[in-house]
Amino acid sequence: MAEAVFPSFPTREEVDFVIVGSGAAGGVMAKELSTAGHSVVLLEQGPHLKAADFHHDEWGYDHNLELTWGRSQGYPQTFRKFESDVAEEREMVCGYAHNVGGSSMHYSGNFWRFRPIDFVEASVRGPIAGTNFSDWPITYSDLEPYYTKVDWEVGVSGLQGPWDPPRTREYPCPPMPIKGSDVLLERAAKAMGLNPYPAPVAILSQPHNGRPGCIHCGFCNGYGCEVNAKSSSLVTVIPVALATGNCELRTHCTVHRVNTNEQGRATEVVYWDADGVEQAQRAKAVVLCANGSETPRLLLMSESAQHPDGLANSSGMVGKNLMFNGYSTVMGLFDEPVNAYKSVPATRVVHDFYELDPSLGFYGGGGIDGRHPSRGAPMGFALTAAPAFGTPTWGSEFKADLAYQFSHVAAFDGHTTSLPLSTNNITLDPTVKDKFGRPAIRTTYMDHPDDIETMRWFYEKTVEMMEVAGASNIVGHYERDGQEGNVHLLGTCRMGNDPDSSVVDAMNRAHDVPNLFMCDGSSLVTSGRGQPTMTIMALAFRAGELISQAARRNEI
Amino acid sequence: MDSATVAKGSFLALSLPVILSACQRSQQALEQGAGFRVFEADEAADLTAIAARIIPTDDTPGATEAGVIYFLDTIFAEARRASQLALLREGLGALRGQLTTGGRPIHELTEAQQDQLLRDNEQTPFFATMRYLTIAGTFSLPRYGGNRDKVGYQLIGYEDRGAWSAPYGFYDADYAERGE
Numbered sequence: 001m002a003e004a005v006f007p008s009f010p011t012r013e014e015v016d017f018v019i020v021g022s023g024a025a026g027g028v029m030a031k032e033l034s035t036a037g038h039s040v041v042l043l044e045q046g047p048h049l050k051a052a053d054f055h056h057d058e059w060g061y062d063h064n065l066e067l068t069w070g071r072s073q074g075y076p077q078t079f080r081k082f083e084s085d086v087a088e089e090r091e092m093v094c095g096y097a098h099n100v101g102g103s104s105m106h107y108s109g110n111f112w113r114f115r116p117i118d119f120v121e122a123s124v125r126g127p128i129a130g131t132n133f134s135d136w137p138i139t140y141s142d143l144e145p146y147y148t149k150v151d152w153e154v155g156v157s158g159l160q161g162p163w164d165p166p167r168t169r170e171y172p173c174p175p176m177p178i179k180g181s182d183v184l185l186e187r188a189a190k191a192m193g194l195n196p197y198p199a200p201v202a203i204l205s206q207p208h209n210g211r212p213g214c215i216h217c218g219f220c221n222g223y224g225c226e227v228n229a230k231s232s233s234l235v236t237v238i239p240v241a242l243a244t245g246n247c248e249l250r251t252h253c254t255v256h257r258v259n260t261n262e263q264g265r266a267t268e269v270v271y272w273d274a275d276g277v278e279q280a281q282r283a284k285a286v287v288l289c290a291n292g293s294e295t296p297r298l299l300l301m302s303e304s305a306q307h308p309d310g311l312a313n314s315s316g317m318v319g320k321n322l323m324f325n326g327y328s329t330v331m332g333l334f335d336e337p338v339n340a341y342k343s344v345p346a347t348r349v350v351h352d353f354y355e356l357d358p359s360l361g362f363y364g365g366g367g368i369d370g371r372h373p374s375r376g377a378p379m380g381f382a383l384t385a386a387p388a389f390g391t392p393t394w395g396s397e398f399k400a401d402l403a404y405q406f407s408h409v410a411a412f413d414g415h416t417t418s419l420p421l422s423t424n425n426i427t428l429d430p431t432v433k434d435k436f437g438r439p440a441i442r443t444t445y446m447d448h449p450d451d452i453e454t455m456r457w458f459y460e461k462t463v464e465m466m467e468v469a470g471a472s473n474i475v476g477h478y479e480r481d482g483q484e485g486n487v488h489l490l491g492t493c494r495m496g497n498d499p500d501s502s503v504v505d506a507m508n509r510a511h512d513v514p515n516l517f518m519c520d521g522s523s524l525v526t527s528g529r530g531q532p533t534m535t536i537m538a539l540a541f542r543a544g545e546l547i548s549q550a551a552r553r554n555e556i
Numbered sequence: 557m558d559s560a561t562v563a564k565g566s567f568l569a570l571s572l573p574v575i576l577s578a579c580q581r582s583q584q585a586l587e588q589g590a591g592f593r594v595f596e597a598d599e600a601a602d603l604t605a606i607a608a609r610i611i612p613t614d615d616t617p618g619a620t621e622a623g624v625i626y627f628l629d630t631i632f633a634e635a636r637r638a639s640q641l642a643l644l645r646e647g648l649g650a651l652r653g654q655l656t657t658g659g660r661p662i663h664e665l666t667e668a669q670q671d672q673l674l675r676d677n678e679q680t681p682f683f684a685t686m687r688y689l690t691i692a693g694t695f696s697l698p699r700y701g702g703n704r705d706k707v708g709y710q711l712i713g714y715e716d717r718g719a720w721s722a723p724y725g726f727y728d729a730d731y732a733e734r735g736e
């Protein structure tokens with residue numbers, strides 16, 4: 001490929017699109033719009049890291065938060081369970097990586113598609129009092145072609161499961177080799193009459209689209225891939241966007257406002273550049289792909305006389321319906337070396353409990369996979385294993401335990417639903433600011449009782465599976481008092497046909513602002529079963545195509 | 557199952573408590589035997605002794621061989637950790653002042669006496685910090701001054717190869733052999 005000519009657009013001249021955020025959605029959006037011939041400025045607050053920059057650096061990433069940033073870097077967040085509480089300052093609540101590629105750089109790459117039921121569950125199952133549980137304005141069939149685009153353009157490895165939704169094309173890469181932790185999961189599941197099958201992952205099992213297959217180093221979750229085998233937007237769609245010559249990537253740009261004119265149209269995106277100088281990029285249209293916490297914050301910060309409650313917020317739904325997905329984990333020790341720290345996080349899933357029986361008396365569902373309990377990371381395991389197992393936490397016995405536990409442990413994790421609630425939300429903290437003076441992201445979150453019951457159900461089911469698998473020292477955890485942070489940031493600018501109860505329409509256009517689009521985790525109407533990024537990317541492929549078509553028809 | 561002994565597992569590991577903040581420094585400047593940048597000799601001796609009770613040297617190497625003291629000296633050399641260093645010194649001073657030491661430096665106590673002293677102080681922030689940092693210094697990348705000769709990796713059976721192919725362990729090898 002010839003060396004691409006990177007454009008440099010003047011800020012005071014309109015480009016076709018400014019995209020805020022270069023993560024899972026923003027990268028796809030940049031690729032779709034730039035390959036369609038539109039001029040694009042892609043703003044990213046972090047650096048453009050490459051494979052050579054990534055290391056198995058627990059101290060740097062997990063302790064010092066060099067990829068995710070937090071209060072230590074000048075980005076505090078605040079948290080409270082209830083709106084009546086005063087939020088307290090935290091190192092991090094909503095976790096996401098700050099770099100080109102966003103959190104797709106450091107994710108696990110578990111790429112479960114949503115299923116047809118996820119889009120129509122409210123009407124199939126009926127409303128749930130006190131929640132905003134709703135159908136999507138689109139169906140699985142609408143999204144299926146774009147799931148397939150993700151499979152092939154981003155790169156997914158897998159094998160069609162026993163009751164997976166229909167697909168129009170096979171996976172481009174075969175599933176990952178099974179790990180010992182998933183042999184234990186699969187054997188237990190089969191003994192219980194369940195149907196485990198290979199986990200779909202956005203990690204290449206063999207070369208695809210010019211990228212190499214995985215070397216199974218084990219550092220996926222929380223780390224950048226050192227060989228470009230993980231299918232992040234960083235190494236898939238963003239290089240395609242940049243190669244068009246239509247897309248300018250600007251890193252270290254901190255956005256703080258979207259300006260609008262008297263006609264109610266977005267006109268420019270205001271940001272501090274890498275030198276801290278305030279800039280404003282003019283554009284015909286603006287696409288926010290900043291994630292489910294940053295996108296609503298930016299809209300709320302963009303309030304004006306015309307938009308007193310924040311931009312695109314006539315529904316009052318901006319920031320509301322935050323969904324984290326629930327989580328449970330159970331670990332146990334086995335007689336022989338499992339070595340679950342090697343290779344990708346999960347290679348088998350159990351989806352027999354995608355929809356729990358309504359007769360249980362609560363709503364919920366999810367999936368189960370096998371893993372290493374500390375993502376395979378030595379320091380994280382050494383810090384947390386002994387307190388978890390209830391074994392000595394220091395001294396010779398601690399040391400001897402660790403020598404056995406690290407290689408002989410396996411975990412079975414549950415990934416579950418969250419209900420959308422008005423009371424779970426992102427707002428602007430009234431007092432705490434980040435280092436740029438932007439109001440800190442304030443998270444108010446208490447899992448719905450059904451969500452906690454669902455986590456408990458999966459916890460108990462995985463304890464049973466561990467017992468069937470023959471584990472000893474079985475211990476586990478779920479957030480019985482409610483989660484206080486997560487990396488799944490969903491629902492805060494929900495999609496819908498009704499402008500009174502949703503923020504964007506079925507093509508991700510703001511109901512209130514004709515040339516403003518939001519497309520990221522915030523668009524999700526329901527939470528899925530705990531692996532949202534596949535759907536976020538598919539939505540971005542779909543929205544990118546529809547937005548480009550609308551632009552060509554002068555309908556933006 | 558005791559709910560108090562919970563395993564937060566992978567999510568907990570993703571949100572490890574942050575006691576201290578960032579630091580990077582090459583190991584080259586910290587050759588064995590070089591002087592300390594931060595610690596006085598007696599402080600280093602006491603901290604080394606404490607780390608050695610948390611991950612002792614027995615039939616295999618421990619915190620001492622991993623060079624945990626050099627990890628500590630590296631991370632506390634950053635100016636922005638000055639207040640945390642002061643807290644660490646305050647905690648060490650409080651430990652030194654306890655009657656059980658009999659006025660002797662901690663590193664001159666017997667191992668049994670050191671263990672008793674630490675057990676008596678197990679619930680203090682100082683001990684929690686020393687446990688955290690001893691583990692961090694044993695298992696983090698050697699570039700931070702600890703985990704010398706990859707002592708930590710060897711201790712837990714982590715093969716530091718960075719790339720593997722299946723089978724990875726006993727069960728998947730068995731699975732393949734049985735043709736499951």
